[in-house]
């Protein structure tokens with residue numbers, strides 16, 4: 001079916017090769033050809049069928065005269081840098097019935113459709129795997145924050161609906177989002193990466209050491225060092241307040257991967273001539289909380305703390321993995337009652353999401369098996 | 372760095388400082404006044420920091436007339452740039468210097484904060500040390516109060532000591548109106564619409580820390596400096612959570 005892709009670059013490769021499209025993975029044709037993966041997209045994309053054909057380099061069915069314009073293909077290859085991919089033109093040249101305005105609509109539709117498929121693909125098993133390779137090769141760059149020590153970042157959308165926001169970068173070390181350094185990414189739709197991808201990625205590949213290159217001279221937080229040694233297999237940690245064997249995971253994250261760029265030693269301390277600027281000064285620091293992390297990270301383990309305090313009250317303690325990764329219940333003003341609420345909400349959320357087409361968020365561990 | 376010699380042989384009246392601050396990569400520097408440079412008091416101690424100090428100073432103040440070979444000239448040129456940087460760190464905390472840097476700040480000459488929630492807040496250059504050759508220049512965002520690496524590699528090699536550890540903090544003390552309102556908005560990692568537990572637990576802990584700080588400030592009758600619309604924002608959050616359940620199921624296909 002995609003006979004032309006052997007001769008010249010496929011629409012997908014040429015799309016991903018465009019300037020500014022460096023963050024995109026090449027979605028496999030298998031994925032696109034599985035109708036299940038395209039569920040619901042037809043209504044979101046104008047000229048859906050034509051757009052899909054273009055992405056897959058499929059010749060339109062109503063083609064009458066084919067195979068007679070081989071020479072033009074050669075010329076088109078040189079225009080690759082142009083916004084219109086060569087594969088597209090080649091196909092379109094054969095469609096004498098189409099008018100120019102139609103063509104630009106299809107072109108736009110194909111990009112939109114590819115983006116929406118891409119959003120789904122990179123949260124699928126093969127897609128997330130492909131993104132790992134790009135992550136390792138640092139295709140998405142590093143965190144601009146000084147205290148993140150050039151930690152590798154991932155693309156993220158702040159919205160899953162296209163046309164709202166451009167693509168941003170998520171840093172797992174400070175759990176914050178940044179604008180890509182190069183302006184060419186400011187025309188890339190964030191929805192083509194989606195809100196889920198980076199967090200799912202780090203939940204899936206829990207063995208990655210996300211911390212970045214930490215210079216020995218930074219005098220990095222004692223807390224961090226303590227956590228590191230606690231997580232190390234030999235478990236040597238004399239002065240750690242928490243028994244080391246207990247904290248291999250805090251809320252589903254290895255302690256050394258829990259926002260390693262935050263906490264004591266990683267918070268900017270404003271000074272004037274060597275003297276700290278007081279919090280009470282009018283221009284004193286107000287934002288330290290944003291980069292704080294408890295010295296003892298087990299303080300954050302709300303669920304475990306709850307169950308340790310209430311052990312044996314009822315026999316329904318869930319598995320750690322079930323309660324860990326996704327946070328269902330939170331909000332202002334109800335903090336003290338939150339644990340009880342979470343227990344109930346946890347159950348219903350799992351059911352609710354599961355009902356939505358086998359998408360239990362707890363199921364994310366399953367993806368890891370691919371890696 | 373462009374070569375000063377070749378540029379100016381035909382145009383020797385143009386000032387070295389003009390050339391320096393308009394050179395590519397030197398966009399973070401402001402022009403130091405002639406009066407400041409010629410007042411020896413302002414240069415106290417720098418003669419031991421800079422090789423060929425007197426020649427370098429002559430070059431910077433446009434009175435250099437030594438006949439020397441290219442290699443020597445290059446050495447002096449290098450020293451002049453270093454001297455300029457060291458004087459710059461002192462100059463930008465003077466009234467005149469602060470005013471000049473404020474103008475550059477207003478024009479976003481130092482770039483904008485890359486953090487999405489900071490809404491393109493203009494940055495200020497700073498050093499993590501006042502000692503030369505320790506760390507390259509960083510950029511300070513007054514909205515999130517954090518430090519960032521310059522985007523361009525041209526800027527990433529500038530010595531942070533040419534700006535120093537105090538300048539950016541002094542600027543906001545002298546011009547408090549330039550200090551941006553602080554924002555409580557933050558990014559919340561989500562998976563299929565649900566907040567990620569580890570990040571959310573940390574976020575709740577940080578919120579507690581922030582509220583404790585606000586209480587301390589209220590107790591001391593100091594303005595917190597947070598923007599007013601933050602309260603409303605938190606109300607919206609709860610709606611968002613409800614919608615979490617309805618996230619399109621097909622997204623996790625295969």
Ligand SMILES: [Zn+2]
Pocket residue numbers: 143144145148151171172173174175176261
């Ligand atoms: Zn970061």
Ligand SMILES: [Zn+2]
Pocket residue numbers: 484485486489492512513514515516517
């Ligand atoms: Zn900022």
